[in-house]
Amino acid sequence: MPDPHSLSPARTHRTGIGRGAGRAHGKAILLGEHAVVYGAPALVIPLPQLTVTATATRFPGGGHTGRISFTTGEPADSATESVRLPAVDGLHHLVEKFLDRAGPQARSGVDIVVESAVPRGRGLGSSAACARAAALALAGAFGRHLDAGELYDLVQSSERVAHGRASGIDAVATGAVSALVFRSGTVHPVPDARAAARAALVIGDSGTGSSTKEAVEQLARRFAREPARRASFVTAVADLTSAAVRDLGHGDLRAFGGRLTANHRVLREAGISTGRIDTLVEAALAAGALGAKITGGGLGGCMIALVPDLRATGTVVRELRAAGATQLWVAPMGGLAHHGD
Numbered sequence: 001m002p003d004p005h006s007l008s009p010a011r012t013h014r015t016g017i018g019r020g021a022g023r024a025h026g027k028a029i030l031l032g033e034h035a036v037v038y039g040a041p042a043l044v045i046p047l048p049q050l051t052v053t054a055t056a057t058r059f060p061g062g063g064h065t066g067r068i069s070f071t072t073g074e075p076a077d078s079a080t081e082s083v084r085l086p087a088v089d090g091l092h093h094l095v096e097k098f099l100d101r102a103g104p105q106a107r108s109g110v111d112i113v114v115e116s117a118v119p120r121g122r123g124l125g126s127s128a129a130c131a132r133a134a135a136l137a138l139a140g141a142f143g144r145h146l147d148a149g150e151l152y153d154l155v156q157s158s159e160r161v162a163h164g165r166a167s168g169i170d171a172v173a174t175g176a177v178s179a180l181v182f183r184s185g186t187v188h189p190v191p192d193a194r195a196a197a198r199a200a201l202v203i204g205d206s207g208t209g210s211s212t213k214e215a216v217e218q219l220a221r222r223f224a225r226e227p228a229r230r231a232s233f234v235t236a237v238a239d240l241t242s243a244a245v246r247d248l249g250h251g252d253l254r255a256f257g258g259r260l261t262a263n264h265r266v267l268r269e270a271g272i273s274t275g276r277i278d279t280l281v282e283a284a285l286a287a288g289a290l291g292a293k294i295t296g297g298g299l300g301g302c303m304i305a306l307v308p309d310l311r312a313t314g315t316v317v318r319e320l321r322a323a324g325a326t327q328l329w330v331a332p333m334g335g336l337a338h339h340g341d
Contacts, residue, residue, distance in 0.1 A: 018058035020140020024132035026050035026118040027125040027173035028203060028295050028304055028331065031244050031263045032182075034219055034272060035237035036167040038230065041183040043190070043241055044173040045201070047331055050124060052116040052174075054133035056141040059109050068092065068134075071115045090162035094131050094154050098138050110141060119327065121209035123296015128170035131158035151175070163213040163297075165220070179333075181245055191249040199253055199333045202284065202305045202316045203295070206276040207326035212297030215272055222271070236266050257291025257306045264293030264303075272298030276324065281305075283323035287316045 025048045032042025068091050095110065112134050118126040135154045139146045146154070152171050159166040169182045179190045223230035244259035264281055267273055273281075277294045284292040284305035292305040305320070307313050313330050320328060 018141055020056045020137045020142070022054045022056075022133040022136025022138075022140065024052045024129040024136075024174045025125075026052075026129055027170060027176070028201065028302075029123070029169065029173075030179075030295070030304070031241040031259060031293075032237055033123075033294075033296060033298070034216070034267065034270070035234045035241075036169055036182060037165055037216060038234045039184050040234050040238035041181050041241045041245075042167070042169055043179065043181055043244060044169055044176070045179040045331070045333070046173055046176045047118075047124065047203075047329075049331065050118045050129075050329070052114065052118055052126075052129040052133045054112055054114045054130070054137040056134065056137035057111045058141040059111070068095070068112045069114065070130075071113070090127055090131060090158035090160075091134055093161045094135060094158040095138065097157055098135065098142075098154060102142050102144060110138065112137060119205065121211065121301065122205055123210055123212070123294075123298070123301035124203075125170045125174045125296075127162045128155055128159055129174040131155040132171070132174050163216065165216050181241075190245060196248050196251060196253055196256070196333055198309045199290075200307050200310050200313055201331040201333060202289070202307060202313055202320065203302050203329040203331060204280045204284070204305070204320040204325035205302050205327035206274065206280060206300055207324065208274065208276060208300035210297050210299050210301030215297040215299045218299075219270060219272070233266065233270055237263060240266070253306065253308055254290055257289070260291030260293045260304070260306055261285065267294055267298060274298075274300055277301075277303050280320055280323050280325055283319045284316050287319035288312060289316050 025046055027044050027046050030043040030045055032040055036042035068088060114130050114134060116126060116130055118124050118129050120126045132155045135151055155171040156166060156168050159171055168185050172182060172187055181188045181190060240259045240263050244256050247256035247259060268278065273294050280303045281292040289305035289307055292303060295302050295304045305316055307316055310332060317328050
């Protein structure tokens with residue numbers, strides 16, 4: 001169960017009788033994706049600028065019926081539509097689980113409206129952020145309090161339906177207030193990294209939707225055939241992540257960036273990257289990024305590039321756009337600085 005001190009408070013907001021609202025945000029995995037499923041540590045940073053809000057309205061009668069509606073502002077193209085159903089299925093499961101736990105008063109229907117700025121199918125935590133916001137909205141609509149553990153359990157149950165085997169990292173990170181090291185369901189703050197606070201991340205969208213479930217299952221099949229490859233993969237990624245956390249504590253951004261690029265090579269060799277992602281990674285490095293890699297589930301989605309400060313992001317952004325990035329975001333890394341309790 002996650003450490004509640006590392007998360008934003010699991011507050012429920014009641015906007016009127018039978019109504020509630022919830023909020024969450026995106027995330028980016030800096031190192032450790034996929035290996036985290038097998039017990040390795042992962043380093044993740046919240047993206048509070050990519051927000052998700054949800055409202056839930058309870059109405060009498062109708063059993064467990066209701067509607068779940070999305071507003072995303074994304075183009076209604078085939079890539080977007082292809083990643084919608086798993087998240088919706090996960091949210092329906094979350095609603096059923098919440099209503100079952102709520103008891104007799106749950107014999108009413110509920111409508112949920114989700115407004116998301118986290119692009120779907122891009123490895124930035126869209127499904128978990130939608131689930132977290134929806135769970136908080138449900139709690140508000142039914143006048144119930146969710147502690148950190150209950151909230152995590154609901155979001156994680158939704159993630160398992162959406163993605164299959166889920167490590168739990170997204171369920172935690174979409175409510176985190178600072179960067180975290182996640183391992184086997186537990187979270188720890190990043191050691192004092194104020195020296196890295198001046199740095200920034202540039203996130204580039206390859207324009208191709210990713211499927212975390214497909215990527216996880218693909219790796220699982222490969223590892224079942226080649227157990228030694230699984231062991232070497234997990235060990236390599238775990239070592240890189242642990243070393244990167246130490247680099248941050250020492251304020252060594254250049255070494256940290258090197259770990260990112262090395263992690264990308266490991267993921268590429270595992271078959272998780274794509275030609276488009278590799279092109280964007282190389283473009284970022286050529287533009288002066290200290291490191292770059294795929295982020296999230298892979299087989300599409302986004303990459304991230306580390307730059308020494310916000311002034312250096314312009315060149316990397318231009319080169320990524322020229323290399324074919326369809327969307328770009330800049331995320332200051334000030335949230336990495338952990339100032340204690």
